Amino acid sequence: MLIDRHAEPTAAAAAVADALLARFSGYVAEHLGLHFPRGLWPELLRAAEALARDSGIAGIAGTSRAAVCMERLMTAAPTRAGVEQLARHLTIGETYFFREPELFDTLERDVLPPLIAARRAAGKTLRVWSAGCCTGEELYSLAILLHRLIPDLADWRVTLLGTDINPQFLRKAEQGVYRDWSFRNVPDWIRRCYFDAGTFAPVLRQGVRFDYLNLATGAFPGPDSGTPPMDLILCRNVLMYFAPACAARTVLRLRDALAGDGWLAVGVAETGHSLLKPLQPVRFGAAQLYRRPKPAAAPPPPPLSAAPAPAAVTVSTPPRARMPDLAERARQCADRGLLAAAGDCCAAAIARDKCDPGLRYLQALILEEQGDVAAAMGALRDALYLDQTFVLAHFTLGTLCRRNGDEREAARHFANALELLHGRAPDEPLAHAGGLRAGELADLMRAGAGTH
Ligand SMILES: C[S@@+](CC[C@H](N)C(=O)[O-])C[C@H]1O[C@@H](n2cnc3c(N)ncnc32)[C@H](O)[C@@H]1O
The missing domain is CATH 1.25.40.10 (Tetratricopeptide repeat domain)
Incomplete structure (x- = not known):
């Protein structure tokens, strides 16, 4: 509750509460990228209440501790510690190994083999990024794929980077210890071959690194931070929680982090969204990935029926x-x-x-x-x-x-x-x-x- 339980609830007090939540929702969008429209304000309030409780913040003179906590956050200069604390209460930690198997099948069959062949010829380096990696299942699924596809992996310089805003998720990812729920979508043999009592085999962690990165405000790996571009980026089930402006900005920055022949995958619920228009969609059966659009070299005039958005390259879409x-x-x-x-x-x-x-x-x-x-x-x-x-x-x-x-x-x-x-x-x-x-x-x- 924003207003002290013993205070007389008035329309004016409710308006103040609404105004505070509106400002706090804007603050969260700006500093974490997350979208909390009016319908989700009760979630914001719950998070502020939990944060106030964890930080020992008390209510003051008829103002609830949640309200005091929100005001304090918004009046102080934003810090990484503050953002991390909020992220603990506002982010959603739903993930599992080989989530959306069609995508992983496509990566294994269609996308990674030619990419690996190209990188083999160019010095055996490969850079993969799981942006919004949560507790690590996505990045370790990619590590398994690479292990299966690159027999001489030990001779490669592979970067497998997992980043997230929630430090608790990152700690769990680093530990690499998982319960049955994380394996709900994988055949038994994967668990037998790559895990030891639920722990991801240390020998397969070559190149794996987990780092804190706030996608709304931080520097992206790749050209943005003066490092080589990414060959494959998975940013799945992250943009769907972002405020539209932040999601649009993130799409552009992900595009710019990609190598010219690199690939981006988003979640199946995000695929096809108009926010992804700056990228070129490429369909492989049931899965769709994205790449940087090729610079247009004096294109022929489009047919009258052409849609304005870039069409997926290989889709056969009935009208x-x-x-x-x-x-x-x-x-x-x-x-x-x-x-x-x-x-x-x-x-x-x-x-x-x-x-x-x-x-x-x-x-x-x-x-x-x-x-x-x-x-x-x-x-x-x-x-x-x-x-x-x-x-x-x-x-x-x-x-x-x-x-x-x-x-x-x-x-x-x-x-x-x-x-x-x-x-x-x-x-x-x-x-x-x-x-x-x-x-x-x-x-x-x-x-x-x-x-x-
Ligand atoms: C639903 S999980 C998706 C995990 C995984 N990519 C998958 O699809 O299974 C969303 C993740 O995005 C992270 N996230 C949310 N906002 C973020 C931000 N601003 N910067 C980085 N990560 C963020 C959350 O902490 C959470 O781990």
Whole structure:
């Protein structure tokens, strides 16, 4: 709570609280890059409260300790220690080995072999960066790939750099000790061959280094800091948490950190986002990577039908005009209980338009119907990443969180939904809601379908 529990709550006090959170959200965006719009302010408040508790900060004269903590942070000159403390409470540590296997298959089959051949001919150096490496699973997955692909690895100068803003994650990455959860997506033999009782084999750590780097404000490795450019950068599931301006800036800086023939991979939920327009997308089956665009040498005039964004080099994309057909077919199949077919149509529609939140929502409904609640929640989070004002996605995600027993997360999504509904006329039809109106959903939630 921002305002002391014993103080009389007044509209003026609430306005002060809002103003403080708005400023603090701006501070977090500026110094950590992270995006906390109004709907996520309760998270900010929780982080400030935890930080105040950890730092022994007390409330002063009717002002809560969280408010005092926020003010202190914002009035002092920003320090790395302050940013690290905030990062401990605001960053999300979700990762596992070989996350998004299609990408790792593509790296192993299509991307790394030619890159390794080129670097073999040029002196056997290779530079790989996991930006936002969390607890290290991503970087060690890359180390395993290189070990499999380069038989004379001991003769190479390999840099495997993992950077993150959260020092606790970095410490865990350096230890390289993992529990079952980190292996949830890998075949047993990987665990047997490369780990000893859950510890990543020290002999395979050649070139591995973990460092603190705040992507919002720090100097990037590569030309930015006077070092050679990176051959491969993985910056996955990081940009999706960034404030739009910081994400756009980061994309440009990642591009500039790449070697001319280097590669960038982002997370599957980030792939295809318009922020990545400064890069050239290249599709390999189910995976898409990015590279620096080639300098255009007097291009021929584009055909009239050409889209303004750079097209993925090898994608065979049917025309967008057919998109509604697929989505419609998915809905029809779902209505008839043909869930597998509905899922396939929906996945195909998403493959052609990754930025349509409505398709992610439809996919979530199909997955929920199929009993895969975890995947349904993932699809809803994707929908919200694409459109944070998607009321029904907040509401449905809240319902699923509650079903999973996660009351805190449920309350957060219901609060977001109610707040978004607050600004709508009661008779305004909601997107993707089959005719349901804003007032009707608000009534439903007040009656207990959402909030208790
Ligand atoms: C969801 S994890 C993704 C981990 C891994 N890349 C993956 O995809 O499995 C996001 C990571 O980004 C890090 N992060 C968030 N903001 C950052 C920033 N400003 N600079 C560097 N890392 C940041 C978090 O600490 C967290 O470890």
